[in-house]
Amino acid sequence: MVKAAYFLFISLLMQFTYSPAQENHTVEKHPLSTDEFNETGGCNYFEWFVFSSDRQDGGYLNYTKLFTLFVSMNGPDQQWTNPEFLSIDILSDKYDGCPVFTNEDRKMFTTLYDENPLQLLSDNKKTVRAGIYIRNNEDGRWSKTAKEFTFNKKGHFVGHPTLTTNGTKIFYAADFDDSYGGTDLYYSILINDKWSEPINLGNTVNSEGNELFPFYHRDNILYFSSDGHGSAGKLDIFYSEFRNGRWLPPVPLGSPVNSQANDFGIIVHPDNDRGVFTSDRDGTLDIFTFISVYPSFINCTEAGAIDRCISLNESGTMNLDTTKMQYNWNLGDGTEIKGEKAEHCYEKDGIYTISLDVTDKITGEFEKGVASESIEISAKEGLYFDIRPNGIVNKPVTITNVENLVKDYSPTVWYWDFGDGTKGTGKDMQHTWIRQGEFIVRLGIIKDENNIRESQKFCVWKKIKITR
């Protein structure tokens, strides 16, 4: 079923908003989600699934109706165990947001809300005060006292931390004075065990609305939720890629991850092809799992050009015009070039014999084959395609010269991600962008197409700028 899901391609009617024209994911409600209570989050802590909830059982659990951290485990029978507190030691009078674990799971960064965080999701959003807190795990116990994040600000919202894999950069949401509107996303860098001043990610990522719940993926992708950027009115989930020193315009994940309700709190698997998110589309907050219809490709390199090019010259010749000689280069593939030097790109790998004919322009004497050389042309291993660097909104752009020179790969399926939320398969493609911006076009291939999830993958990308 999973395999079938990867090859599922559903075409939807094109919409005149940011919504992509296809569904790239399948979505299911997580078994731990209930209709009665709110569940949010869903990250892994060792073998445990950690989430935040206001669930009550009439007993010890959460009679205060606060959001608290719970854990559950998926047993060998595929049944989830009854949720338990992550730790009694960390119960407080604040609302716990879903944490992020780092530093070999010895540190926990979490958001503690002073007010009910559901207010963040209401139509008339109220300011919710919150801060980021850090707990350490010592001898298997979480510290009772949580240390405040350096830039928590009284009376303000600072929350939703996410860290890079090496833990040296933290992204978070905050309503600092320099925001572009509502809450914005910021980052700080760890230098000598101290966090640097918050830096706003800028107005490519941040809108006049609210940006919340960032999640940093190791492939330099920042997922987050926003009620700006053309969302459906409530929070939608977007991603922005960091390429060549800047963040590219956010791309919506589209339906069915995004709905007419609030969709947020995404956590993505390192393979970038599945994860969880939270949505109130069914009335209460529920955790949903999603799986990408298409295989996900990460750690892609920027695509180069196939280099089968050579430059030729006759080693003793300088300034041919002074000798009144004419050179004619035979490149061995049917190409002939006149001139003192020649530059040529071969279409295919192979061994070519190059020869030089010379005409004496003064006497008219023609000498054929005065010199010859053989050359073996072999393009560098890689994946290649051509796309022009610029395009126009609503005008199709053709992708050509797709060529695979990756050793031991014999793809029959070529996976495309056009960077606007749409994907496709096929060797030579054409795509139309319906909005302007800069987009990363990604091409991926899979070594073993019978084992898509586990198999090695190879991918490259190129950028295209779309204007009106």
Added chain:
Amino acid sequence: MALMFLLSFQTATSQSVPAEEENIPFMVTFGDDAPQSWGDDDYCQIFFFVVPASLNSPFYLRIFDPDCGGKYDENREEFNTKTRFTIYGGNACYSNKDARNTNPMGNYRSGNLLSTKDFDDKPKYDDQWFAFGPFNPAEGEFIKDFDGYIFKIIAEGIEGNDGNLYRYFFSTSKDKNIEIEGGNTFTYEYTFRLSDDKNHVSHIYPFVDDKVVSIKIHNFDWDNDGYIRLISNSKNKKIVDKSGNGFWTESTFSIQEEEKNTTFDIQFVKTGDKIMKNNNGVLYVTNQYNEFLPFFTTPIGGIPKYKYKITISR
């Protein structure tokens, strides 16, 4: 002058001067009343002939059309020119440095005078051969570097203003042109008649020894006729500047390591919109020390050919 290495002469195809490889119609020497702008800067032409040490029979110097008044010679008014041909041998006929100068000065008549004769404007030998000799090879100056005996022949225009066109042949026979095996001829300044035919290509072959770092090609009174080009194993028909009427022009070229101890080819291509008739020119080559390089009528090591090499880069 730098000593030359022991040269291995290829078996000469002829000792004719000009040689077949040169494709030059005639040498020319004007009477000393002629203006230089007619194509002769000094009314004198000195050639050297090498007889291999192994030769133990006499030889002759044959001159074609030695007098100045017949079908080949060049006159402006009535023929009035007398030309003297003198053959020298013995000590210092070659080794005296004045003998190897391009201008007839100092003791350029060094050595032992072996034979001489003046030829006037009576066309007694018009279109015919005259033979000097016989000469004993040992009468020349033995030069170790050549492993042979060198003789010197000087042609001088001693009267008049006409151009005497002639050729030489060093022969074992008085009456026929029979080449001397292993022989060669050379000069340090070549004065000759260019062809009248369009697309005709003539050559002279200077030898560049291992001491040469740069050469300067001097040419006189070329009247901007056609093209002069320089060829070696590393120079592919480089254009040489041509002189105008009555003027000298020089062109300098650096010498690569692979060009040392090789023969160059100075090529004269008769082409262009205006074809000059009866055009005479003078040419010599110097090295960086201003020493004169010899032109061998039979090129040492053969006629040079440029070696093309393709360089490929990615």
